[in-house]
Amino acid sequence: MTPTILVGGLTRRYRGQLALDDVTFDVQGASVTGLLGRNGAGKTTLLRIIAGHEFASAGRVAVLGASPVKDEEVLRRMVFIREDQTYPDLKVRHVLRVASWFYPNWSQELAGALVDDFALPLNRRIKKLSRGMRSAVGIVIGLASRAEVTLFDEPYAGLDAVARQVFYDRLVAEQAEHPRTVLLSTHLIDEAAGLLDRVVVIDRGRVVLDAPAGDLRDRITAEQLTLQQLVVRAAAGAGAATPERTAA
Amino acid sequence: MNTSTWVTVARYHLVDGISLTILPWAILAFDFGITMAVTDAVGPVKHPQAQSGAVFAIYVAFLVMGALSVFRSLPFGLAVGASRRAYYAGTTLLAVALAAVDGLALAVLQVIERATDGWGVTLHFFRLPYLLNGPWYLTWLTSFVLLALVFVYGMWFGLVYRRWNLIGLLAFGAAQIIVLVSGAAIATAAHAWPAVGHFFSTLSVTGLTGLLAALAAVLLAGGLTTIRRVTV
Numbered sequence: 001m002t003p004t005i006l007v008g009g010l011t012r013r014y015r016g017q018l019a020l021d022d023v024t025f026d027v028q029g030a031s032v033t034g035l036l037g038r039n040g041a042g043k044t045t046l047l048r049i050i051a052g053h054e055f056a057s058a059g060r061v062a063v064l065g066a067s068p069v070k071d072e073e074v075l076r077r078m079v080f081i082r083e084d085q086t087y088p089d090l091k092v093r094h095v096l097r098v099a100s101w102f103y104p105n106w107s108q109e110l111a112g113a114l115v116d117d118f119a120l121p122l123n124r125r126i127k128k129l130s131r132g133m134r135s136a137v138g139i140v141i142g143l144a145s146r147a148e149v150t151l152f153d154e155p156y157a158g159l160d161a162v163a164r165q166v167f168y169d170r171l172v173a174e175q176a177e178h179p180r181t182v183l184l185s186t187h188l189i190d191e192a193a194g195l196l197d198r199v200v201v202i203d204r205g206r207v208v209l210d211a212p213a214g215d216l217r218d219r220i221t222a223e224q225l226t227l228q229q230l231v232v233r234a235a236a237g238a239g240a241a242t243p244e245r246t247a248a
Numbered sequence: 249m250n251t252s253t254w255v256t257v258a259r260y261h262l263v264d265g266i267s268l269t270i271l272p273w274a275i276l277a278f279d280f281g282i283t284m285a286v287t288d289a290v291g292p293v294k295h296p297q298a299q300s301g302a303v304f305a306i307y308v309a310f311l312v313m314g315a316l317s318v319f320r321s322l323p324f325g326l327a328v329g330a331s332r333r334a335y336y337a338g339t340t341l342l343a344v345a346l347a348a349v350d351g352l353a354l355a356v357l358q359v360i361e362r363a364t365d366g367w368g369v370t371l372h373f374f375r376l377p378y379l380l381n382g383p384w385y386l387t388w389l390t391s392f393v394l395l396a397l398v399f400v401y402g403m404w405f406g407l408v409y410r411r412w413n414l415i416g417l418l419a420f421g422a423a424q425i426i427v428l429v430s431g432a433a434i435a436t437a438a439h440a441w442p443a444v445g446h447f448f449s450t451l452s453v454t455g456l457t458g459l460l461a462a463l464a465a466v467l468l469a470g471g472l473t474t475i476r477r478v479t480v
Contacts, residue, residue, distance in 0.1 A: 053326055054479050072250055072331040079329065086323040086480070094263045095324070101256045102328040141328070 002065040003028050004149060004181040005050060010059035012045055012205075019045045021205040022059070030179030032171070032195050034186065034213070036231050037202040043185040044082070046202065047153045050183070051080035063149055079103070079147040081138040083154035092129070092137060093122040096144075103145040110174075111144035117166045131158030139167050143174055152184045164188070168195055189228040193217075199227070201234045209234035250334065257330055257338020258345070261317055268317075268346060272309035273353075279305045280373055287369045303374055306350065307398050314343065314402025319410055323480040332475045336403075340468065343399035351392035355384045382453055390457045397464040404471040411478045 003026035012020040020042045027033050035043050048054035050061055052068035052075060061067065066074045087095055096115075100106040115122065118136035126134060135157050142150055156164045171182070172195065186192045199216055201209035209231070220227060261268055279302045317339050325335045358374040366372060375381045380390060408420045435441055451459075 048479075051326075052331075055477065072253065072334055075329045075331050076250075076253070077329075080327050082327065085327060088321040088324055089267075090264055098260045098263050098324070099328050101259060102253075102330065145328075147329070 001028065003062075004064060005183065006060070006062040007046070007050065008060040010046070010049065010061060011057050012042075012049065012054070013057045018205050020049075020056075023202070023205070023207055024059075025200050025207055025210050027181055027183065027198070030175070030181055031197040032175060032182040032184060033198040033200060034184055034189075034192060034196040035200050035202065036186065036189055038235060039187075041202045041235075042205040043202055044153050045205075047080065047082075047151050047183065047185055051078065051151055053080065076102070076104075077147055078149040078151065079142055079145045080151040081142040081153065081155050083135070083157045085134070085138055087126040087134070087137070089125060089127060091123055091125050092120055095126060095137060096122075096140060099141045099145060103147060105146035105178075107144050107146055110146075110170075111140055114140040114143060114166075114170065117170070118163060132156075132160065132163065133158075135159050136163065139170075143170055146174075146178050146180065148180055150180055150182045152182065152186075154185055154187065156186075156188075164191065168192070171195060189231055190226050193227040199231075201231050203235040208237065253330055253334040254338040254341050257325060257335050258342040260325060261321060261339065261342050268313055268342070272306050272313065272350065275309050276303070276306045279303075283371065283373055284367065284369070287371050300371075300373060301376065303354070303376065303380070306354070307394060310343075310347070310350075310395050311398040311402040311405075314399035314404075315406035315409075316402075317342070317399075318403050318406030318475075322406075322410060322478070326480050332478060333472075336472055336475050339403060340400065343396050343403070347392045347395035347399065351388050351390075351395055354380075354391045355388035358387050359384050379453065379456070386453060386457075390453060390460075393457050393460045393464065397460055397467065400464055400467045400471060404467055404474060407471055407474040407478060410480070411474055 005027040007026065008024050010020050010023040011018070023042070023046060035046065037043050045054060049056050050063060050068065055069065063074050064077060068074050068078065090098075092115075096111055100108065100111070114120075114136075118133070118140070120133060120136055120140070121129075126137065129137070135155060136159065139152075139155050142152055142155060156167055159167070168191075174180075175182070184192065184195070193213070196213040199209065199211055199213050200207060216227060216230060219225070220230060223230075225233075283300045283302050322335060326332070330338070354374060358380065361367060361371070361374045380387050382390075405417065405420070409417045412419070435444055
């Protein structure tokens with residue numbers, strides 16, 4: 001079976017500095033995969049390359065069996081919501097309208113419900129929104145697009161705990177009704193732990209842990225740790241030659 | 249290649265309905281108002297070919313629009329699933345459509361200006377000697393090509409800035425100056441200025457429009473080459 005996302009030997013250098021170093025993993029089918037790691041670990045670079053926004057120095061990325069840089073059809077089946085997303089100088093309702101044109105599975109009903117959940121002012125220009133509100137716009141697009149592949153890079157920057165819980169609840173509900181492949185990069189490891197089917201930890205551009213979340217939960221229980229402690233421990237052992245991997 | 253995505257990209261640019269459609273005409277209307285006020289203050293223009301050249305404001309507006317259409321709107325366009333090529337094609341499609349409509353409007357205004365003897369004050373606002381002074385269809389064609397050309401040129405500037413930042417933009421500008429200066433130096437060294445002068449002095453407006461169209465195609469190809477490796 002072709003993996004939904006396939007990353008093989010991916011390397012990215014910026015002026016001699018290694019941002020990603022031989023990253024290899026794949027994501028199969030509808031699931032939520034957590035992409036975890038410290039600041040500067042390479043999570044955003046990895047997501048940007050998967051989305052075709054950035055180019056790899058070496059290695060391979062395939063989404064739905066094709067290169068996101070070369071295959072336009074793949075791009076139409078994918079949405080990428082970034083923490084630092086730059087929006088044009090438009091009102092919120094215009095941004096959502098544009099997004100709805102691009103995605104054939106766009107749910108206006110869900111978009112409307114999320115706008116209400118986050119109390120988004122539809123007639124306010126994006127640049128006048130707070131950071132949290134801008135994040136909420138991204139979440140509305142990410143969920144309402146119902147794209148087969150959904151990439152979230154720190155989607156709730158600036159959102160309060162209540163709003164983040166709204167996102168978690170909506171994501172769980174959406175996965176139940178409209179399953180899709182979600183790759184979620186986050187710092188809020190313990191908070192998001194319950195959402196994840198799989199965990200990939202990146203540190204200094206390398207995958208240091210790649211395991212089903214269920215296995216990690218067993219380990220967490222046995223070792224009386226939190227997921228965050230486990231991730232920190234994996235990152236601390238990043239000097240090891242091979243990443244820690246368990247069977248999916 | 250998916251032309252429906254091109255149309256979606258074009259619609260994306262027009263979603264607020266103001267910046268690309270109304271703003272250039274608002275600038276031109278303001279420009280026209282100032283010119284009329286000045287003309288009214290100094291009395292009717294006596295010179296048979298007196299013109300302000302202020303109509304070029306709309307071409308400058310198109311240049312800026314082209315740059316902003318890439319610089320400001322590209323990141324979100326790619327975020328919602330447009331490919332670089334589709335984004336470029338869609339934006340070019342929009343440029344062509346806007347140039348056709350606005351070029352026609354300029355031609356109509358020129359006809360009105362001619363019919364009203366320069367808005368009653370013998371003003372040549374929409375008529376420019378040689379370039380925009382022929383029959384309405386030729387004015388339409390020349391305006392269309394010129395508007396599309398400056399939009400595409402602006403797009404290329406925006407793409408260069410997005411790909412290589414300010415340093416790249418400065419290098420891009422410098423490279424164009426070097427090309428022009430080199431061309432002038434070669435013409436001087438080859439004693440070719442009389443031939444150059446003869447070529448342009450005998451060139452018809454239709455011929456010049458064809459040259460501008462060819463230049464637009466070159467600029468379009470340059471922008472396409474640049475966008476292929478743009479990152480956002």
